[in-house]
Amino acid sequence: MTGPFANFNPEANTYNGCNALALGQSSKLAYAGAGKVLETLNQWGFAAAEFLDQGGTQGFIASNDKMLLIAFRGTEAEQLQDILTDINLALTQGPVGKVHTGFARALERIWPEFENQFSRLYQGQPVWLTGHSLGAALATLTTARLAFSSGEKVRIQGLYTYGSPRIGDDVFAQEFNRICLGLTFRFRNHNDVVTRVPLPGVFQLRYRHVGKLCYFDANGYLRFKMTSWEQLWDRLGGRIKDLGKLGTDGMKDHAIDAYLEKLKRNQNVVP
Secondary structure, three states: OOHHHOOOOOOOOOOOHHHHHHHHHHHHHOOOOHHHHHHHHHHHOOOEEEEEEEOOEEEEEEEOOOOEEEEEOOOOHHHHHHHHOOOOOOEEEOOOOEEEHHHHHHHHHHHHHHHHHHHHHOOOOOEEEEEEOHHHHHHHHHHHHHHHHOOOOOOEEEEEEEOOOOOEOHHHHHHHHHHHHHHEEEEEEOOOHHHHOOOOOHHHOOOEOOOEEEEEOOOOOEEOOOOHHHHHHHHHHHHHHHOOOOOOHHHHOOOHHHHHHHHHHOOOOOO
16 A cells, blocks of 8 residues: 555554554545545555445545545535534434434435445455544444444454544443444544534433544643543643634634644654
């Protein structure tokens, strides 16, 4: 493989900085059009690839003899407010527990096409999933469906998400982490507003995050162990540093390019 996947380890079973950067770049690629996506994947060394597009939900599946890559497109900048005030806030039944209705419906639109292409491209290789923003939510739900609902045992090797909202309730989080905690790395850029929605207790819906937190602090350092109080003080410090600058700190921190810049800077950091 070439490009960002030149140093990718498809067999990694712990956190890997090279993998984190490559998957972050894959999440950014998912925002491009079909032609650009397929051309780039071919250049990166994926022998087969399919662009997925149904009802506004987009992503891609790519494979070679070493791995299978799944990425979903995130929320477009002009539609970001949709994810912050989604009218489909209620919970619905998920693969386990209950999950955000809007995210579930978005995935359902593309699932028949996804299943068809996945069954064609999957030959038992390690499966890697990724996404940014809404794409992170869709990648997490896809991981859950593959882990809990697949007829055949799928070899899920890793899920790396960037700027993910909360996706499901306590039961979903507990059951997801029971199976997938060791392979799920959830990146948060310190004041990223999307990572704070839906609120954990709003309307008694009890949304929860999943996976292991990988936190970029106000100085851009990657930290794997941050208490809630440490995060609070760090976010306050970031807002103070941002005073007088154009744009809001929470929105700027959500940009995929902000994640990529910090992933590159912290590529050699280990837990």
